Amino acid sequence: MSVLAIRSLSKAFGGVRAVNDVTFEIERGEFLAMIGPNGAGKSTCFNMINGQLKPDSGQILFEGSDIAGLEPRAIWRFGVGRTFQVAATFSSMTVIENVQMALISHAGETYELWRAAAELHRDRALDLLSQVGMREAADRPSRELAYGDIKRIELAIALANQPRLLLMDEPTAGMAPRERNDLIALVKQLVVERGTSVLFTEHSMDVVFAFADRVIVLARGRLIADGDPAAIRNNVQVREVYFGTGKTFAGVPQ
């Protein structure tokens, strides 16, 4: 059974059909890229899956349960995680405190308990920080971190919740090409170890083709292609949407 099955999902804003009758699935452990030009409907799709937007119609089946229209918190409890949503309190805490908070939240413990027990989950938090290459920064104030390092902490926070599906809408926005590649490589390594499924958007085609198991393509709200990276790279309709007929993905600016 697929982890996520999207069936005939639609959402309009006024006259704009942002997501129009979209159907696709994600298998367990799959690293699935969603690509498409700006305004294609990618974020609208993500926001319906994570509960920030209610669909006009269609189904969102997570492990067989229809989560369409549920509150974000309920969907999160089902096991759908997302990066990169930094808490308002992020910069007021140290790096490890942020990860400990996520672990406390996942365990269903209360904030009051946290106040009484600063050591709570410290070992697990350190382990997660090691996995994202940030153990040395554990006791630093989060506000001092460089942008790329914040992304790594956010990844540790997302993994603290042990999601079975991780949603990442433009996780590498604002990063240099090398950093993009490194972050997505890290995400892939960590989710493969856990068997977590991932749906992500990414502007760099190099990164998409290097790491995605499968690629789906949206254009003007419609799903126009679904296949492995090689098939998408050679798909005529996809090339037309991006660059006009005949051109290839090689050398595409990000």
Ligand code: ADP
């Ligand atoms: P993408 O993430 O692929 O760039 P979006 O999902 O953000 O695309 O947007 C899809 C379409 O829906 C665009 O035409 C956009 O202008 C429109 N849209 C998105 N969100 C809203 C909103 N909250 N209100 C009105 N129009 C929106």
Ligand code: MG
């Ligand atoms: Mg978007």
